[in-house]
Amino acid sequence: MSKSGMSRRNLLKVSLGVLGGTAVLAGKGFAQEKYNEGVVLNAGIGHDGHQMTAKRHNQKTADYFKDCDMNPMKFLDTFDYGKVTRLPGGEVQREYKIVAREREIEVAPGVIYPAWTYNGCVPGPTIRCTEGDRLKIHFTNASSMPHTIHFHGVHPAGMDGVFEIVPTGGSFTYEFTADPFGVFLYHCHVMPVKKHIEKGLYGAFIVDPKTPRPSAREFIMVMNGFDTDFDGENEFYTVNGYSNYYSENPIDIKLNEPVRIYLVNMTEFDLINSFHLHGNMFRLYRTGTKLDEYEHTDTVMLCQGERCVIEFSYKYPGMYMFHAHQSEFAELGWMGFFNVLPDVV
Numbered sequence: 001m002s003k004s005g006m007s008r009r010n011l012l013k014v015s016l017g018v019l020g021g022t023a024v025l026a027g028k029g030f031a032q033e034k035y036n037e038g039v040v041l042n043a044g045i046g047h048d049g050h051q052m053t054a055k056r057h058n059q060k061t062a063d064y065f066k067d068c069d070m071n072p073m074k075f076l077d078t079f080d081y082g083k084v085t086r087l088p089g090g091e092v093q094r095e096y097k098i099v100a101r102e103r104e105i106e107v108a109p110g111v112i113y114p115a116w117t118y119n120g121c122v123p124g125p126t127i128r129c130t131e132g133d134r135l136k137i138h139f140t141n142a143s144s145m146p147h148t149i150h151f152h153g154v155h156p157a158g159m160d161g162v163f164e165i166v167p168t169g170g171s172f173t174y175e176f177t178a179d180p181f182g183v184f185l186y187h188c189h190v191m192p193v194k195k196h197i198e199k200g201l202y203g204a205f206i207v208d209p210k211t212p213r214p215s216a217r218e219f220i221m222v223m224n225g226f227d228t229d230f231d232g233e234n235e236f237y238t239v240n241g242y243s244n245y246y247s248e249n250p251i252d253i254k255l256n257e258p259v260r261i262y263l264v265n266m267t268e269f270d271l272i273n274s275f276h277l278h279g280n281m282f283r284l285y286r287t288g289t290k291l292d293e294y295e296h297t298d299t300v301m302l303c304q305g306e307r308c309v310i311e312f313s314y315k316y317p318g319m320y321m322f323h324a325h326q327s328e329f330a331e332l333g334w335m336g337f338f339n340v341l342p343d344v345v
C-alpha cells in the first residue's frame, strides 16, 4: 500500500475506470479514454526534498519529448552517431554531448513526472558507434544534483563513471575505445543509484560489429517504469518512456521484412522485466556480442541492466501485440502492436 493509501492495483482500477463503473476495451484508443478525468495522484515533498508534481489533468494530447524534439515513434529508430572526425592514425572518433537536467515529462496521457534526464529525454539518446571507434562523451551537469555517466562495456577505470562525481555546473569527458560490439547501456552511478535510475538517467549504447549485421528495420526499445506517487514501486510501465504509446500508435512493418530490436531493461524496483512477441518466434542474441549464437523463443526475461538483440519477420499480415509477460506490467502500460502490412518486402 502506498503512502497515499492507494495500492498499485487500485490505482490501475481508477486508471481503467473500473471503480467508476466505466467499461474499458483493451486495444487502440483505450489509453486516452482512461485519463479523461482530472485526478491529482499525489503532491508533496518527495525523497529528494523537491516539490513533487505528479498529477493527472485533462490534457489528452501528448506533448512528449518537446524539449528534445523526440516522441516514442521517433525515438524508436533515432540513433546518435555523434560528430565524426577521422584521426591521423585513421581511426574514427565520435563525439557526443550529453547534458543532465531536471525536467517534467509526460509518461502517460496527462501524467506528469518530475524526471532527471539526459538531454531532456527518458530514456536518454541512443548512442551508437562501431567497434574500435574512439569515443568522447562530453558530459555537462546542468541539474541541481551530482551525476555521472557509467557505461557498460570495456574501458579504463577512470572512465567508469563511479568515482569522478560531476557536481552541479561541472563537466567531464569520458574517453574510451568502443569494445566489444553488442548492445549496452549507460546510466548515472551516483549513490543512491536506485534513485538516480528511477528518476530517468539512463539510455542505450549500441556498438556495431565492424562487419555490419544483415540489413533490417532496426528499433531501440528501452523497458522502464515510473513511480508517479513516490511510494517505491512503479505505477506505470513503458517501453521508450510513454505508457501504451505503441498501443495507440502501432508500429508499421512489412510482410517478411527483417526486423531487429535492440532491447534494454532499465526498470527500477522490479526484479525483472520481459518482452513477448505474438504470432511469431524470434532469434535471441543475448547482449548481442556473438553473431552466430542464438536461440529461438517468443519471450525473453531480463534483469535490470541486461539487454539483448532480437530478430524476426512476420509470415502473415495483421496486428500483433508485443508486451511484458508480467501481465500486470502490460496492463499498466507496457504493451504495443506491430501492424504487419501486406506489402511484401
Ligand SMILES: [Cu+2]
Pocket (backbone or CB within 6 Å): 146, 147, 148, 188, 189, 190, 196, 201
Ligand atoms: Cu545521477
